[in-house]
Amino acid sequence: MRDGNPAPVTRLTDYRPPAWLVDHTRLDVDLRDGHATVTAELTVRRNPAGDDRPGELVLDGEHLELLSLSVDDRPLGEPDYRLEEGRLTVPGVPEQFTLTSKVRIHPESNTALEGLYRSNGMYCTQCEAEGFRRITFFPDRPDVLSRFTTTIHADRAAYPLLLSNGNPVDSGDEEGGRHFATWDDPFPKPCYLFALVAGDLACLEDSFRTASGRDVALRLYAEHRDLDKLGHAMDSLKRAMAWDEQVFGREYDLDIFQVVAVSHFNMGAMENKGLNIFNTSCVLAHPATTTDAGFERVESVVAHEYFHNWSGNRVTCRDWFQLSLKEGFTVFRDQEFSSDMNSRAVTRVENVDFLVNHQFPEDQGPMAHPVRPSEYQKIDNFYTLTVYEKGSEIVRMQHELLGAEDFRRASDLYFERFDGQAVTCDDFVACMEEVSGLDLSQFKRWYSQAGTPLVTASDRFADGEYQLTLRQETPPTPGQSDKQPLMIPVKLALLDDQGRALPLDDSGATETVVILRDSEQTFRFPVATDRIPTPSLLRGFSAPVSLRYPFKEAQLITLLAHDSDGFCRWDAAQRLYFAALARIIDDGEDAAAQLDRLTPVLEQVIQRAGEDPAEAALLLTLPTETAVGDRHTPLRPQAVHDALSALRAGLGEALAASWWRLVEELAEPEYRADGEAMGKRRLRQVALGYLSAAAGAGRGDRDKLVAQLQGMLDAPTCMTEELGALRALVHNQLPGAEPALAAFAQRWRDEALVMDQWFAVQATVPGADTVARAEGLLAHDAFEWTLPNRVRAVVGTLVNGNPSAFHAPDGSGYAFFARALKKLDGINPQIAARLANGAARLQRLEPALAEQLSAALRELRPAASANLAEVLDRIL
Ligand code: PHE
Numbered sequence: 001m002r003d004g005n006p007a008p009v010t011r012l013t014d015y016r017p018p019a020w021l022v023d024h025t026r027l028d029v030d031l032r033d034g035h036a037t038v039t040a041e042l043t044v045r046r047n048p049a050g051d052d053r054p055g056e057l058v059l060d061g062e063h064l065e066l067l068s069l070s071v072d073d074r075p076l077g078e079p080d081y082r083l084e085e086g087r088l089t090v091p092g093v094p095e096q097f098t099l100t101s102k103v104r105i106h107p108e109s110n111t112a113l114e115g116l117y118r119s120n121g122m123y124c125t126q127c128e129a130e131g132f133r134r135i136t137f138f139p140d141r142p143d144v145l146s147r148f149t150t151t152i153h154a155d156r157a158a159y160p161l162l163l164s165n166g167n168p169v170d171s172g173d174e175e176g177g178r179h180f181a182t183w184d185d186p187f188p189k190p191c192y193l194f195a196l197v198a199g200d201l202a203c204l205e206d207s208f209r210t211a212s213g214r215d216v217a218l219r220l221y222a223e224h225r226d227l228d229k230l231g232h233a234m235d236s237l238k239r240a241m242a243w244d245e246q247v248f249g250r251e252y253d254l255d256i257f258q259v260v261a262v263s264h265f266n267m268g269a270m271e272n273k274g275l276n277i278f279n280t281s282c283v284l285a286h287p288a289t290t291t292d293a294g295f296e297r298v299e300s301v302v303a304h305e306y307f308h309n310w311s312g313n314r315v316t317c318r319d320w321f322q323l324s325l326k327e328g329f330t331v332f333r334d335q336e337f338s339s340d341m342n343s344r345a346v347t348r349v350e351n352v353d354f355l356v357n358h359q360f361p362e363d364q365g366p367m368a369h370p371v372r373p374s375e376y377q378k379i380d381n382f383y384t385l386t387v388y389e390k391g392s393e394i395v396r397m398q399h400e401l402l403g404a405e406d407f408r409r410a411s412d413l414y415f416e417r418f419d420g421q422a423v424t425c426d427d428f429v430a431c432m433e434e435v436s437g438l439d440l441s442q443f444k445r446w447y448s449q450a451g452t453p454l455v456t457a458s459d460r461f462a463d464g465e466y467q468l469t470l471r472q473e474t475p476p477t478p479g480q481s482d483k484q485p486l487m488i489p490v491k492l493a494l495l496d497d498q499g500r501a502l503p504l505d506d507s508g509a510t511e512t513v514v515i516l517r518d519s520e521q522t523f524r525f526p527v528a529t530d531r532i533p534t535p536s537l538l539r540g541f542s543a544p545v546s547l548r549y550p551f552k553e554a555q556l557i558t559l560l561a562h563d564s565d566g567f568c569r570w571d572a573a574q575r576l577y578f579a580a581l582a583r584i585i586d587d588g589e590d591a592a593a594q595l596d597r598l599t600p601v602l603e604q605v606i607q608r609a610g611e612d613p614a615e616a617a618l619l620l621t622l623p624t625e626t627a628v629g630d631r632h633t634p635l636r637p638q639a640v641h642d643a644l645s646a647l648r649a650g651l652g653e654a655l656a657a658s659w660w661r662l663v664e665e666l667a668e669p670e671y672r673a674d675g676e677a678m679g680k681r682r683l684r685q686v687a688l689g690y691l692s693a694a695a696g697a698g699r700g701d702r703d704k705l706v707a708q709l710q711g712m713l714d715a716p717t718c719m720t721e722e723l724g725a726l727r728a729l730v731h732n733q734l735p736g737a738e739p740a741l742a743a744f745a746q747r748w749r750d751e752a753l754v755m756d757q758w759f760a761v762q763a764t765v766p767g768a769d770t771v772a773r774a775e776g777l778l779a780h781d782a783f784e785w786t787l788p789n790r791v792r793a794v795v796g797t798l799v800n801g802n803p804s805a806f807h808a809p810d811g812s813g814y815a816f817f818a819r820a821l822k823k824l825d826g827i828n829p830q831i832a833a834r835l836a837n838g839a840a841r842l843q844r845l846e847p848a849l850a851e852q853l854s855a856a857l858r859e860l861r862p863a864a865s866a867n868l869a870e871v872l873d874r875i876l
């Protein structure tokens with residue numbers, strides 16, 4: 001639909017219970033070359049809890065060719081039913097009946113990747129949020145739960161494997177070399193959790209014994225060539241299953257759990273009941289082809305989808321406004337899992353870094369919306385960082401407020417009380433209140449109020465009493481100008497000059513949580529010291545707020561060196577970097593002038609790096625250009641780029657000896673997969689990054705560095721090292737970069753996920769020249785518009801991760817962006833709309849750039865899909 005019309009607005013306040021329920025859904029899917037025929041037999045009855053309405057059944061359906069329709073075996077023809085855009089209305093139906101429909105669909109030409117489609121010779125489905133209506137006519141809403149029995153027919157040779165949700169109950173041969181399989185899912189589910197796969201796939205099989213002693217068959221499927229890349233996902237899955245039993249008391253419920261890897265996929269993965277479908281990038285992993293970051297991502301996404309079996313599937317959402325009920329909670333669960341499997345402090349910093357540098361900007365821009373939105377045009381546009389990551393923080397705050405024990409009791413109550421139901425965020429919070437006795441009515445504003453609260457702290461110290469005053473204010477967001485005070489837990493400690501945490505009360509506790517409820521409150525702490533302490537604020541990032549406090553440089557250095565809280569150490573380092581960059585960008589100071597202040601700080605971190613290399617890597621990493629740009633108004637991308645490049649090169653040169661020592665000491669003769677080895681590789685990459693930046697600026701021993709990188713490329717121990725070396729050469733335009741790119745492509749041309757990285761490395765070379773290079777990438781033989789991972793690798797990374805190219809002064813980046821969006825919108829509107837968010841900083845740009853970007857976007861608007869139109873209208 002490229003009609004330029006936005007979709008009608010759906011509002012939370014308009015929610016009505018479904019008029020009809022579908023107790024049983026019998027699907028018969030016949031897959032043929034060129035089309036598929038879907039016969040659906042729905043056992044329908046009036047919802048006793050529904051509104052009193054006339055005997056009229058309304059079903060959703062899009063892109064379906066209706067072949068036949070009958071009610072209780074009585075064939076219907078028009079005008080017995082009405083077929084309109086997106087829906088089928090059948091008037092005069094009885095209180096209870098069986099509706100049978102037969103439709104034809106065209107998976108081959110489905111490039112939107114919603115509903116039933118083909119990917120590399122297999123068939124698969126994606127139904128969340130509203131894809132099931134592209135498979136058959138159905139009440140496509142999450143509060144209609146139905147039992148599904150599914151039969152699939154296909155050619156046996158081409159599609160030996162036929163999968164759906166639940167348990168296999170029947171299979172056999174059919175005429176003409178075809179076969180069938182029938183699956184039955186005993187758990188009623190909303191249709192967004194339906195899935196089907198047909199293909200010729202390899203399987204890694206294992207099993208898991210649950211706490212109650214049942215054996216569950218675990219089957220992971222991928223293309224045959226990728227069979228050796230499924231081991232890590234299997235290990236992660238088994239760990240996730242055990243963890244959910246221990247930490248949340250949740251056991252798996254079916255006898256089979258299946259995962260299928262698919263190359264063409266709009267998102268990361270999908271939690272379909274008993275049959276998860278994954279983007280290959282979130283399930284395949286092998287040290288030779290996957291970086292350490294990729295391994296971590298697989299572990300967390302496999303866990304995330306598995307955890308949905310309870311938080312999402314057994315207990316699901318009443319309507320799509322409640323999306324965070326399942327997503328925020330499940331992100332919280334996967335973050336906790338990752339914290340338990342890896343370093344908790346490092347995991348927390350990674351999660352906070354992501355939230356602060358990606359969700360905060362969303363919350364401060366034109367797409368700002370509450371964790372529970374109150375209206376949308378296309379729900380696809382609301383699978384956002386706000387719903388996911390901020391939603392997780394809201395659950396985390398409840399965990400903090402209740403304490404681990406009560407939180408567990410409350411989550412048990414939630415799962416037991418609402419098992420098999422479709423519920424709301426209010427139902428979730430009500431369980432927290434019931435168990436704890438806390439009044440969370442003010443807290444619930446976190447769900448309905450958009451925007452990042454700004455908390456401003458100030459303090460006084462007199463007569464042995466430390467007074468901390470906290471003020472909160474949430475800036476207006478689109479459609480929500482008046483903001484009310486939120487309930488904000490602020491965890492804190494007070495450090496003396498030596499960095500020791502002071503006792504805060506008679507019990508000797510050195511950490512406490514104060515709860516800010518009003519717009520301004522003062523908290524008093526008697527402390528045994530004669531100098532004003534250094535506050536360690538928002539420990540563990542106890543609330544998703546932006547904290548302002550006039551830290552002195554010496555205080556930040558104290559926090560960085562001595563604070564026992566990992567988030568506060570990292571935050572102190574970030575504040576030092578942002579301050580130095582502000583002096584360059586805003587005050588016109590020289591980058592060189594910052595080195596005297598920063599090098600001793602970094603040197604100290606490097607000295608102690610052996611204690612925890614992964615944390616040292618985080619502390620030594622400068623903020624990205626995007627993060628720095630977001631802290632200066634108006635946004636001047638080139639100035640930010642120049643400042644960061646100069647600072648990085650300066651630090652690379654000034655600390656060259658230390659960086660080289662790290663590069664040498666951290667080298668490992670052989671690949672190891674454990675966390676310690678990963679931490680070392682990470683720190684080594686940071687060191688090489690600084691040295692390469694210096695070399696790129698013509699400083700330091702360039703020949704030695706290039707030789708080092710070439711060595712890593714010629715005999716890599718793993719993809720982390722190989723890709724790291726390639727990126728260092730290419731991003732700093734060092735000698736040998738182009739031949740290295742060519743050799744890499746030659747070596748990896750058959751590995752799609754590695755080629756995605758090859759494209760991404762080139763699209764993220766800083767500087768305006770990259771736009772021309774990216775045009776070349778779009779023309780490359782291996783570039784495919786229908787492959788979302790590839791599009792993200794080129795267009796997504798340039799737009800979202802390469803400000804100095806995207807905002808090229810001549811507007812070429814915007815022209816590139818607009819052309820890509822136009823092309824994509826005709827192929828896959830969800831992906832186009834998602835990428836369009838790259839323009840969300842439009843209103844913050846310096847005027848010359850803003851004008852060019854908005855002109856480019858305005859041109860797209862008339863022919864935009866409903867998905868893209870909603871995003872463009874918000875931005876423009
Ligand atoms: N529900 C999926 C998840 O978060 C995400 C998803 C949404 C996938 C929509 C596909 C389509 O796990």
Ligand code: ZN
Binds near residue numbers: 304308326327330
């Ligand atoms: Zn999810």
